[in-house]
Amino acid sequence: DTAVSQTPKYLVTQMGNDKSIKCEQNLGHDTMYWYKQDSKKFLKIMFSYNNKELIINETVPNRFSPKSPDKAHLNLHINSLELGDSAVYFCASSGAGGNEQFFGPGTRLTVL
Template structure:
């Protein structure tokens, strides 16, 4: 049973394309997150949603738009992909007001 799942696991695409990454959690958590791990291996938060409501929005380009259709899902849509968007994107979830977050396996995005 996968607690936090992401699709796809790998994504190779051309510059300028639009792509989406999906995330689902079956832990019953209220809060979900998107993190980006760049080439220097830093894990940085991008967005956080609590019960479908955006609560954290770091300084991320407008080309990135999260969407939460329900509290078990948080998708990430990226418009006009750029070379610098190449990274590993991790989804995570937690219970509201609890610090421990549980991560998905990551989506490896390569923009050519």
């Protein structure tokens, strides 16, 4: 029974397209996150939502728009995809206190 799940696992698309990645957690956590792991394996936070409210936005281009329909879901929509957006995107969640974050399996996005 997967705690944090992401779909799709792989996404290959052309430059200029718009795509979405979905994330769901069944841990009852209030806070969810999106991280990006680039080609240098550097894992960096992009966004954080707490109870559907944006609390962290790490100067990510506004082509990236997170959406949280409820506290169990945090989706990531990316407009006008660029080559540099190719990366692995991880969703995570945490409970009260937030120190320990639980990660999804990742979505490998390849922009051609």
